[in-house]
Amino acid sequence: MTAAGVTTLVQGLLLVLGVGLAAGVVAVGARSRAGWLAALVLVGIVGASGYAYLARQTAQEASRDELQAELPRTAHEAVTPPQSAPGDAPTYASSDRCMACHPGRYASWHDSYHRSMTQVASPAAVLGRFEGQTLEAKGRSYRLERRGDEYWVEMADPDWEAGLMARGVLPDSVPDAAAPRRWKRIVMTTGSHHMQTYWVASERDGRLFNFPWLWLRADQRWIPREDGFIRPPEGARTFDVWHDSCIECHAVAGEKNFERGKGWEPSAAELGIACEACHGPADEHVRANEDPLRRYRQRLSGEPDPTIVNPARLDAKASAQVCGYCHGINMWKPAPLAAGERFRPGDDLRETRVVLRASTKAAHSSDPLEQHDWPMLMKQLERVMEQNPTVLDERFWSDGMVRVSGREHNGMIESACFEGGELSCLSCHSMHESEPDDQLARDRQGDQACLSCHPGHAADVSAHTHHAPASVGSRCQNCHMPHTVYGLMKSIRSHWIDSPNATTTRETGRANACNLCHLDRSLGWSADRLAEWYGQPRPALTQDERTVADGIRWALTGNAHQRAMAAWHMGWSDAKQAAGAEWMGYFLGHLLEDPYPAVRYVAGQSLARLEPEQAIPVDFLAPPEERARLRGETMDYWREAAEDRRGRVADRTARLLGEDGRLDDATFERLAGSRDDQVMDLRE
Amino acid sequence: MDGGDAAIERLARHHTAFGWWLVVVSMALGTILEALHALKLGVYLDVSNETRRLLWTLAHAHGALLGLLHVAFATSLPRLPSLGEAGRRFASRALGAGSLLLPGGFLLGGVVVYEGDPGLGVLLAPVGALLVLAGAFVVARGARAPRGV
Structure with missing residues (x-):
């Protein structure tokens, strides 16, 4: 039986x-009719x-x-939860079913930004203001309106624009006046933490087109979508379709199901990143545990329930892959994709996807699966690079370290702690025992996460860090996970755990952890410390690398990513402790006229941290002439703070100061004139 | 006062005392639960401890109401014409045991909880419920007029 x-x-x-x-x-007691x-x-x-x-x-x-039935008709048609899975594939139950038995887990997930990544547009979900205003960008106008609990936008017909794109015509090349206009209902939202964007449905094929504006939550304002990213400033408007890629990670079991000739048949088990995105299909688990005897037997045994996946019980690599499926750069392998095989939590990700590794380590991997995949990866990459030669630069530093946010798995797998140890995402993060911001486990804050595996450093921190034990220079993450990743209009910690190295900085252009705190010191200064303390070889450096403070050098001469990184660190409290703060205002002022809106935004944010009650309010989307005025006024305002009339600055040359303590304008102009204007397009 | 009346009187005193003490204990539990609310203790108020909160609230409420039931039983003992000696003994024991097991089961079931499921102590609760039900039924039957009256 x-x-x-x-x-x-x-x-x-x-x-x-x-x-x-x-x-x-x-x-027994009844002796009557009543009984x-x-x-x-x-x-x-x-x-x-x-x-x-x-x-x-x-x-x-x-x-x-x-x-x-609860979904608005258009979103429902666009993303139809599967009635049943094909064949013997396990089916999904939805998060509502998890709540009864796991109320605490459900509540912590419900509070998370994973849950609200994708929502049906409703007053509870929509953060942006729809108040009858008109937004204008790149020659297009958009009129926003709220009708009861519905949100509407009058815009150029996205189906017409999609038709133009299909014929190879850029929609922006057609004047707004010539475009047919439609009132479109906002049916779905993406994001809720830092920014939120919105989707309208096609009337032809149910695809969801992006309403090309972002609502910035902290600033409470609309910005054109392109301006929220490091994208070519003069580039065309992006034209995003939710089914193209978002569906795979911003929904549970999202599948675009596109077939040439047949079109789209998208499906998803649940919108947002819900329970089954990490725990796998749960229908069998729910059914099995309707039996209380089984439930108690299972709970009292202490054994994992075979009907569900618990990432915390998987081995480190499999556990990391649950997150890595979405928090990583990987590509479908053609054969499993064609066979209908899909990654489910607990599977080996590499059986269905190729994890894109740009580091040289990958080429020499001893892992048989990676060795097998390497030629395929190269072949696929070659094909992709024929169409887009900068595909790697958009995602990786030149040594293969991932440089864009949301791809933490690619960083972590390159770390020695992962390769040789037991490091997984859950070594530091917890989805249920954490605050929604960053979801760092409550018992793994600060140095605890590192010291649990490296307890030896706890006894004498200074011997290892050469900094005072309580100082920011002795915090593990500040040296080994510096903020070298860009995304969400800020710098984010790298998940490739490594050590600061001046030679790597020289070769990759990626600032090292020393100079990301000591913004007022040159790369040469850091190279000397690293040589003295850790025996690292001193790389051959240019004059500017030896003498100019790295924070200033990147702000003036760097590419858009490097400039954004310098600007962000000038607002970072740890860097301000190490390098002082007020001198930075002058250089942040210079960045207010940067060609990249995202760089201007980050600079403005750091200026606001420098002086919360800003004497000169800045707007990163102001017209060019206004930006020039803001730059000039801000630099004038902070100039005195950047100079050193009292002889307090130890290294005046690094801070571009002359013998008299005044700013050396000639050097400033020389450096600003050599700005790296290579086109940057970071695919976060 | 004959022997039967003395026995009823003894039983009534026993249930009056038992009932009021059960009320005292349950009220004390209620006060503790209020204190847990006042101090906002996560062990009682966190969403993950929702099951514990429900079970202990049930223990408090059932204990207090069952205490009053015993007082009502004691008060009505002289007015239960059809309840013989055996019925009184059965009802007394069933109500007494049930009134300990039912709130006790809820209380113990809330000590260790498995997310949405109570601890095994809760198994005492249905046993107690059946005993209280049976006792109440026998008392209800005893309230009818004797045959031929």
Whole structure:
């Protein structure tokens, strides 16, 4: 007899026993019609309970239909939760079903930004203001309106624009006046933490087109979507379709299901990153655990429940891959994709996807699967690079370290702690025992995460760090996970755990951890410290690298990513502790006229941290002439703070100061004139 | 006062005392629960401890109401014409045991919880519920007029 059969038999016996016991208790004392009547009532109660149980089962079957009915028609049609999985594939239950047994876990997930990554547009979900205003950018105008609980935008017909794109015509090349206009209802939202963007549905094929504006949550304002990223400032408007790529990670089991000739048949089990995105399909788990005996047997055994995946119980690599499927750069392998095989939590990601590694380590991997995949990866890369030669530069530093946010898995897998140890995402993060920001585990804040594996450093921190134990220079992450990744209009910690190295900085252009705190010191200064303390070889440096403070050098001569990184660090409290703060205002002022809106935004944010009650309010989207004025006024305002009239600065040359403590304008202009204007397009 | 009346009187005193003490204990539990609310203790108020909060609230409420039930039983003992000696003994024992097991089961079930499931102590609760139900039924039957009256 199967386990399900035994369960049914036990349930049946319990029911008969319950009915018999209830009737018996009554009948034993019953000597009257009232007694028998009471017995009948009891039997009725037990019978009604049984009926209610069966009714609940039926209701659960229908729950998915109800979920769909709640969705606005357009979003429902665009993303249809699967009624049943093909063949023997496990089916999804939805997060609503998890709540009854795991209320705490459900609540912590519900508070997270994973949950609200994708939402049906409703007053509870929409953060942006729809107040009848008109937004204008790149020659297009958009009128926003709220109608009751619905959000609408009047815009150039996105179906018409998609038609132009299909014919190879840039929609921006057609004047707004010539474009057919439509009122489109906002049907779905993406994001809720830092920024939120919105989607409208095609009237032709149900695809969701991006409403090309972002709502910046901290600033409470709309900005053109392109300006929220490091993208070529004069580039064309991006034209995003949710089904193209978002669906795979911003929904549970999202699949675009595109076939040439047939079109789109997208499906998703649930919008947002819900329970089953990490725990896998849970329908079997839910059904099995409707049996209380099984539940208690399972709980008391302490063994993992085989009907569900718990990433915390997987080995480190498999656990990391659960996150890495989305927090990584990887590509489908053609054969499994064609065969309908999909990655599910607990699987080896590398069986269905090629994890893109740009480091030389990957080429020499001893892992048989990676060795097998390497030629395929190279072949796929070659194909991609034929169409887009900068595909790697958009995502990686030249040594293969990932440089864009949301791709932490690619960084972590290159770390020695991952390769040789037990490091996984859950070594530092927790999805349920953490605050929604960063989701760092409550017991792994600060140095704790590192010291749990490297306790030796705790005894004498200064011997290792050469900094005071309580100082920011002794914090593990500041040296080994510096903020060299860009995304969400800020710098983010690298998840490739490494050590600062002046030679690497020289070769890759990626500032090292020493200079990201000591913004007022040159690369040469850091190279000397690293040589003295850790025996690193001193690289051959240019005059500017030896003498000019790295924070200033990157701000004036760097590419857009390097400038954004310098600007962000000038607002970072740890760097301000190490390098002082007020002198930075002058250089941040210079960045207010940067060609990249994102760089101007980051500079403005750092200026606001320098002086919360800003004497000169800045707007990173102001017209060019206004930006020039803001730059000039801001630099004038901070000039005195950047100079050193009292002889307090140890290294005046690094800070571009002359013998008299005044700014050396000639050097400033020379450096600013050599700005690296290579086109940057970071694909965060 | 004959022997039967003395026995009823003894039983009534026993249930009056038992009932009021059960009320005292349950009220004390209620006060503790209020203190847990006042101090905002996560062990009681966190969403992950929702099951514990429900079970201990049930223990408090059932204990207090069952205490009052015992007082009502004691008060009505002289007015239960059809309840013989055996019925009184059965009702007394069933109500007494049930009134300990039912709130006790809820209380113990909340000590160790498995997310949405109570601890095994909760198994005492249905046993207690059946005993209270049976006792109440026997008392209800005893309230009817004797045959031929």
